[in-house]
């Protein structure tokens with residue numbers, strides 16, 4: 001106690017000393033703390049605001065109305081929904097349609113029965129895919145943030161989908177993939193594995209998660225589409241996974257490569273590999 005009262009008058013001197021001695025480090029630390037707090041607030045506010053807007057304004061039970069509300073929200077706010085991605089790339093086109101349309105096209109062409117989505121966020125892309133799946137089709141969607149996972153799940157249900165059609169796993173992609181066999185076994189799907197993977201979580205995890213999916217033999221060997229979402233224009237964003245895919249040409253081919261989305265096809269040609 002006596003030490004505190006003795007050092008109290010010295011406090012301004014200590015602060016001035018620390019400032020002059022470490023001001024560059026302190027300023028950088030403050031800037032980082034501020035940026036972290038801002039991004040945290042933006043992320044939280046964003047998911048809750050999107051959820052509240054969609055929830056209160058959509059017609060419950062109608063997937064198209066849910067998507068429309070996401071689009072309307074995105075006209076005035078920043079969101080993370082995949083449908084908004086090419087807004088800056090193609091100003092003349094309706095911003096919210098471009099990459100969402102690409103996703104629709106892939107689902108309509110490939111008719112996946114079992115879809116794994118990494119990165120649920122508020123459920124936009126899950127709803128977008130679910131409404132186009134063939135009968136019996138199912139989406140397992142993974143979201144690491146448990147609050148976001150709950151909000152996303154609610155939106156998917158508001159869109160009219162039942163738990164027989166989808167499941168939200170509130171954990172990291174790596175944890176989900178490691179436990180996915182039990183979910184697939186419980187599921188009576190006629191599919192031989194996952195038919196489509198949508199990776200829209202963390203590009204740093206893309207390759208690691210693909211390798212884990214391969215190791216766990218979860219990808220349908222007769223053909224699995226892997227969609228990679230690119231959210232920045234940085235060339236190196238997906239470099240690791242693309243280098244790997246190009247190297248493993250026995251199993252992988254790149255079908256389409258757009259600035260914001262890449263479509264990779266996995267096929268394990270057992271005969272060719274054995275031969």
Ligand SMILES: C[S@@+](CC[C@H](N)C(=O)[O-])C[C@H]1O[C@@H](n2cnc3c(N)ncnc32)[C@H](O)[C@@H]1O
Pocket residue numbers: 080081082083118119120121122123124125126142143144145148171172173174200201202205
């Ligand atoms: C870009 S948002 C997904 C947007 C969503 N696909 C859509 O179109 O509405 C990415 C989400 O992935 C989640 N995420 C990030 N890293 C993850 C990981 N390793 N495993 C699972 N989810 C992750 C984030 O919390 C965030 O909600």
